[in-house]
Amino acid sequence: MATRTDAPTRREQILKEAARLFAERGFHGVGVDEIGAAVGISGPGLYRHFPGKDAMLAELLVGISEQLLTGAKRRLAEADGQVGAEAVLDSLIEGHIDFALDDRPLITLHDRELDRLRDSDRKMVRQLQRQYVELWVGVVREVYPALGEPAARSAVHSVFGLLNSTPHLGRPGVLPGRGATAELLHRMARGAFAAAGV
Template sequence: MTTRTDAPTRREQILKEAARLFAERGFHGVGVDEIGAAVGISGPGLYRHFPGKDAMLAELLVGISERLLNGGRLRVEEAAPDPDPQALLAALIDGHIDFALDDRPLITLHDRELDRLRDSDRKLVRQLQRQYVELWVTVVRELHRDVPESEARAAVHAVFGLLNSTPHLGSYGSDLPGRTATETLLRRLAHGAFASLAG
């Protein structure tokens, strides 16, 4: 899977800083002037890129759901035409770990602010998330053919909960492991959770 190395656009810079600030202080605790200052432009200058904070929040939450789904689909396509379910599941886990470590503010934002989206945007996020879950469920059931679909789906949700716990790592005064150590730990725990389906 190719990785983009281009410098972020101004729009992407705005979204990154908005996500960080919203996650730190809450959606209503951040003004457009603060977001603008974080990227070196005036608050009103943001309106050349977004009509307001609501639009930023929608693009952040819809955008990450689209990115996860598209990344998962790409891994499935790259594994075709004769995929190894174990290798494909490993690729899906690694992709989600990258998200969980690189986009922690978006996890916090989703947990706290999803209900602030317009109904249409919230429904779109949920639809994209369901498709992403079902992509994983299909791979898990290829690997564990005797496992009922409902159990496979519950396992996928449980692993997402595990991987998406990264914003809480290092809380309560504990030391946060380095990235490599955290990747290794999350990978081992996720694979262990799915392996337990065979027992």
């Protein structure tokens, strides 16, 4: 899930393979034994790390929502008045593009399986997502002061829809290089905000 330079832990390996398999075949189409085989341990061995598939799904979906919000807050804190709102918006877009390109299975998983979470976990995901959206809305309104709050919120959701379309762009080997894809998505996101702010 997170971009790391050190080797992933066994728990992170399990989550990565679970996300991939759930995205490919659906939550109910994947057994614990298959997830275990993908990381080289027995299915029952997974229970040392997770109580079951439901716990994996919850950690994946709550975890990515926490990661996006934490990353966005960090980007704002790093800016801390040192750069203008346009640069902050660019930084937020870059962070979301990294997620959209690097964690494509999680986008598919969120779209298909969010309703399978326990109520408390689903509410947590929604709460984190609302905070993430509101953070973006504040920055967008700084860049485009004439944009009212409801319109800014709609623009943010629309840009998320655009950026989160990466699972539909084709297999990674079919896409242009990662850098070219990221640049295209960035231009399109800024274009969408500019159009909304006119």
